Amino acid sequence: MKVSETTTTALKDALKSGNKAWKQARSRVPLTAVRKIPLTALGWLVLSGGLASLGAYWAWDWAEAAAIMFAALLALLAAIAQTWGGGELALRVTVEQDRLRKGQELLGRAVATNQGRRRVRGLKIELPLGTEQADIAVPSLRSGKSFTREFQLQTRRREKIVVGPPRTVREDILGLIRRVRSWPESQDVYVYPNFTSALGTLSGYSRDMEGASSQVITSSDAIFHALRPYESGDDRRHIHWKMSAHTGQLMMRQYLETRRSHHLIVLDLNRENYGEADFELAVEAAASLAVSSLSNGQPLTLYAGKTVLKAATARTVLDFLTEVQLVEGAQDYRHLVRWALAHEAQASVCSLITGPGVTMRRMQQICLLPAVDMATTGIRADAGATFTRRGATSRRLLNIGELSQLPRALNGVSLT
Known part of the structure; x- marks a missing residue:
C-alpha cells in the first residue's frame, strides 16, 4: 500500500514539530528534575508513545492514535495508583556476626515494620551484600505489623563486605514506575583470612x-x-x-x-612476586604469626608494603589484613626489609614473608639482613609447593605450600 505524498509531508512536519518541542522542553526543565521522575525506561517509552499519539490525533484526527494515547494514559495512571503512597515503614537490617573466617556463612535478618495507621502495600527490599544483592519480597502490612526475613551469604574469599544500605522498591505490574527509597544504615562485615594461632611463643636472643x-x-x-x-x-x-x-x-x-620478644613481620606486597593463591597463603601466614604473638602478649609491628601497623589486638591486625591487597610496582622486598629494620631497632624476632617471585637464594640473602641477635624466619609462600626448610638455628628459610605446614615448620625452628 502506497502512502500519499500529503500524508508523508504531514508526518515529516509532525516529527519536526515534536523534535522542536522536545528541545524547548529540555532547555526549560532541568535534567536533574527529569531524573527524579520515577519512570523506568519502559515507562518513558509509553509516555513518549502517548504524547506522539496525542500529536498525531490533533494533527490528523486519527482514531487509532487516540486509542493508543488513552491506553498509554490508563497504563500510567494504573502504575501511579499501584505505587502511590509510602506509609510509615521502618526497616532494620542486622547481621549475627561482623567478623567471620573465610568459608563461614554470613547470616542476618531484615525486619520491616508498619509504624503508621494505614496499610502498607507490598514492596521489595534490595539489600546489597558486597558485590551481590539479596532481594526480599515484603507482603502488605497492616498497622503495627512486622515482617522478618533472614538472609545468608556464603563467604568464599578474604574481603570486607558492606551490608547495605538497603533500598525499598515499589513497582507496578507492568514495570512502568519504580519508586525507590534509600536507607542510610550499612554495616561492615570482615571476612578474615584463615589462620592458626597454635604457633607457640616466639622470643629473640636479647x-x-x-x-x-x-x-x-x-x-x-x-x-x-x-x-x-x-x-x-x-x-x-x-x-x-x-x-x-x-x-x-x-x-x-x-x-x-x-x-626481649618484640615481633617484626614484614609482608611483601609486590604483585610481581605472587600468584593469587600465593598471596592468600602469605596473608594467612602473616595473620597466623601475628595472632600467635599477640595472644601471648608479645608486642607486634607489621610492615605491609609502605603501611606500618603497630597492633595491640588480634582484631586490629586481622581487620587490616582482611583488606590488604597487592600493589603494582611496589618497593623491592630487600629495600623494604632494610627500611623496616632501620625503624624497628627494638625488635628481637623477625618474620619475613614473600612469594615465589623471590628466589630461595635471594631470600636467604635477605634473611641475613637482621642483626645477629635477632631470631629470623623467612617464609616463602608458594601455594601447592612441597615444604622445605633451610638454614641454621637462628636463620631459617621455610618454603610452604599450604597453611597447615606452618606450625610443623616453626616447631622445627628454634627461636628460644
Whole structure:
C-alpha cells in the first residue's frame, strides 16, 4: 500500500514539530528534575508513545492514535495508583556476626515494620551484600505489623563486605514506575583470612628483664627455676643459704633467662612476586604469626608494603589484613626489609614473608639482613609447593605450600 505524498509531508512536519518541542522542553526543565521522575525506561517509552499519539490525533484526527494515547494514559495512571503512597515503614537490617573466617556463612535478618495507621502495600527490599544483592519480597502490612526475613551469604574469599544500605522498591505490574527509597544504615562485615594461632611463643636472643621467659637456664635473672650444688667459680650472691644449711652443702639458685620478644613481620606486597593463591597463603601466614604473638602478649609491628601497623589486638591486625591487597610496582622486598629494620631497632624476632617471585637464594640473602641477635624466619609462600626448610638455628628459610605446614615448620625452628 502506497502512502500519499500529503500524508508523508504531514508526518515529516509532525516529527519536526515534536523534535522542536522536545528541545524547548529540555532547555526549560532541568535534567536533574527529569531524573527524579520515577519512570523506568519502559515507562518513558509509553509516555513518549502517548504524547506522539496525542500529536498525531490533533494533527490528523486519527482514531487509532487516540486509542493508543488513552491506553498509554490508563497504563500510567494504573502504575501511579499501584505505587502511590509510602506509609510509615521502618526497616532494620542486622547481621549475627561482623567478623567471620573465610568459608563461614554470613547470616542476618531484615525486619520491616508498619509504624503508621494505614496499610502498607507490598514492596521489595534490595539489600546489597558486597558485590551481590539479596532481594526480599515484603507482603502488605497492616498497622503495627512486622515482617522478618533472614538472609545468608556464603563467604568464599578474604574481603570486607558492606551490608547495605538497603533500598525499598515499589513497582507496578507492568514495570512502568519504580519508586525507590534509600536507607542510610550499612554495616561492615570482615571476612578474615584463615589462620592458626597454635604457633607457640616466639622470643629473640636479647636478654631483657621485661621480656618473655625462655627454656635457657642462667645463673642470674628474674624467674626462679631450681637449685643446684655449688660449683667452683659460681657467684656467691646467688647462694640459697637456708637450703644450704638444710643440706649441709652450698646450693645455688638457677633462673630461666628472659628475652626481649618484640615481633617484626614484614609482608611483601609486590604483585610481581605472587600468584593469587600465593598471596592468600602469605596473608594467612602473616595473620597466623601475628595472632600467635599477640595472644601471648608479645608486642607486634607489621610492615605491609609502605603501611606500618603497630597492633595491640588480634582484631586490629586481622581487620587490616582482611583488606590488604597487592600493589603494582611496589618497593623491592630487600629495600623494604632494610627500611623496616632501620625503624624497628627494638625488635628481637623477625618474620619475613614473600612469594615465589623471590628466589630461595635471594631470600636467604635477605634473611641475613637482621642483626645477629635477632631470631629470623623467612617464609616463602608458594601455594601447592612441597615444604622445605633451610638454614641454621637462628636463620631459617621455610618454603610452604599450604597453611597447615606452618606450625610443623616453626616447631622445627628454634627461636628460644
